[in-house]
Amino acid sequence: MRLLVIGGTSFVGRTIVGEALGRGHEVTTFNRGLTGKDVDGVEALRGDRSTGEGLRQLDGLVFDAVIDPGGVVPAHVLRTARALAGSAPFYAFVSTTAVYRTWNTASVDESTATWPGVADEEGDPADFEKLPFHKRGCELAVEQTYGPDACLIARAGSIVGPHDNLGQLPWWLTRTAEGGRVLAPGDPGRGLQLIDVRDLSAFVLDQVEAQAGGIHNAVPDGPNTTMGRLVGNCVQATGSNATPVWMDEGFLFSQGVQPWAELPLWIPDVPDTAGLRAVSGTSAKAAGLRTRPFGESVREVWEWLRSGGEVRTAPGTPPFGLSGDKEQQVLAAWDSREK
Ligand SMILES: NC(=O)c1ccc[n+]([C@@H]2O[C@H](COP(=O)([O-])OP(=O)(O)OC[C@H]3O[C@@H](n4cnc5c(N)ncnc54)[C@H](OP(=O)(O)O)[C@@H]3O)[C@@H](O)[C@H]2O)c1
Incomplete structure (x- = not known):
């Protein structure tokens, strides 16, 4: 054609x-x-x-x-x-x-x-x-x-996927590749589409x-991964020593951590976000949409980043990602809360 x-x-x-x-x-x-x-x-x-x-x-x-x-x-x-x-x-x-x-x-x-x-x-x-x-x-x-x-x-x-121009999955891959204790948000079983x-x-x-x-x-017809699998796939793909530290959502909110913007793809369990993983993909599936295993996407985005791929956002796109300093502060607050 x-x-x-x-x-x-x-x-x-x-x-x-x-x-x-x-x-x-x-x-x-x-x-x-x-x-x-x-x-x-x-x-x-x-x-x-x-x-x-x-x-x-x-x-x-x-x-x-x-x-x-x-x-x-x-x-x-x-x-x-x-x-x-x-x-x-x-x-x-x-x-x-x-x-x-x-x-x-x-x-x-x-x-x-x-x-x-x-x-x-x-x-x-x-x-x-x-x-x-x-x-x-x-x-x-x-x-x-x-x-x-x-x-x-x-x-x-x-x-x-490769050539991502928003940078959500690339942020998780880059952060886990740095290793150490990684702030991981909410319920690891929370589904994502x-x-x-x-x-x-x-x-x-x-x-x-x-x-x-x-x-x-x-969209995939239903959740095709979870937050826990996503972080696990990132650790595996990057081969890093990162250890996720799962923190409950109430604590993260009390620390002023912003879902989605600061921790990309984190969908907290609040009424405002209940639809974010509940989009019907039935009609696309019937029309032929096939979706690959999510772990494959994570591996191949990492390969793209390692081969020099860079996230180039369009003008005006809001930035994603928690700063390293804020992550350390929240981890420290979490540790002192547990004692
Ligand atoms: N990322 C997500 O999670 C997500 C979710 C849902 C929907 N979407 C939708 O998916 C689409 C993604 O698009 P993409 O950025 O990946 O597409 P793309 O076709 O790969 O990139 C946008 C293209 O538009 C061109 N362009 C921009 N302004 C132009 C103009 N005035 N005249 C001619 N060309 C122009 C740009 O080139 P030049 O600047 O050189 O002109 C660039 O080639 C968006 O519509 C978005 O709403 C994305």
């Missing part, structure tokens, strides 16, 4: 490009040349999707499908979809499960109510507060332009190849 990937140089887009080339497709990428390098083997076009002028590069080109993994501003996605509707019959968009109103508090499936979105809304790509509304607006922009049968909306949950970027990419391409329209939560 002749595929156009908008972006394609950072994480999800980059992985989709690699998988598509591996499957023998011809891939054109379209980006500004600011983020990462083009994957070898693509035809790389430079342009800015945020303006009609920028998209002119695509005039006269014909594709079998467009894949848009990184769109975050509805008006930009609407412009892109309109520019390509006559020259590419299928549009695949990578969205997020944060479009559901209750995404963090309750279990959700594709019929759950979403936040309102506006298909032609302009906005700042770095406005993370508005991301759920903006992503829903992007979905509407694609649906309204292509119609439901000619577009795929893949709503991803938290994504892990994390999709490997390569499984997400294969799923998107399967749907694109079949030109199968639809909306799917691109």
Whole structure:
């Protein structure tokens, strides 16, 4: 197939490009040349999707499908979809499960109510507060332009894998590799639902190849690891002498440790987060999503980091990770509490 990937140089887009080339497709990428390098083997076009002028590069080109993994501003996605509707019959968009109103508090499936979105809304790509509304607006922009049968909306949950551009799993790997006593949060049995970027990419391409329209939560169908296994996998993958020190959540809150932001992927047992591991992946599974064992993702992210891989976040992305000083203070407070 002749595929156009908008972006394609950072994480999800980059992985989709690699998988598509591996499957023998011809891939054109379209980006500004600011983020990462083009994957070898693509035809790389430079342009800015945020303006009609920028998209002119695509005039006269014909594709079998467009894949848009990184769109975050509805008006930009609407412009892109309109520019390509006559020259590419299928549009695949990578969205997020944060479009559901209750995404963090309750279990959700594709019929759950979403936040309102506006298909032609302009906005700042770095406005993370508005991301759920903006992503829903992007979905509407694609649906309204292509119609439901000619577009795929893949709503991803938290994504892990090589070329990670947020840095949550890389933070745990880097921290455990340093060794020593590692602050480990809450219940080690707490389930997590994390999709490997390569499984997400294969799923998107399967749907694109079949030109199968639809909306799917691109997540494992149920928790695919636990916090305890994640930390254990990190210790094993890095071969370090790290010893996890599991601390109860009440204690961590009393020490001012922030879930998710300071201890990435830590989902405490509070009502605000009850939905974070309860996204239905049934429809994606029925459509062909296959997920690899989580330990494999951990090993291969570590291999990527060891071979020089670096987490390069997009502008405005909030930083992750507890400082070494704060971790030592909390460990000391935990020890004195036990005496
Ligand atoms: N990470 C997670 O856990 C998670 C969870 C749920 C959903 N998601 C979704 O997954 C997607 C991840 O995308 P990604 O960053 O990995 O995709 P990507 O395609 O690998 O990278 C983003 C691309 O967009 C290009 N770009 C940015 N602004 C542009 C513009 N104005 N014109 C043309 N190109 C532009 C960038 O290149 P230039 O800067 O060079 O133009 C870059 O190539 C996001 O939509 C995110 O919402 C992520």
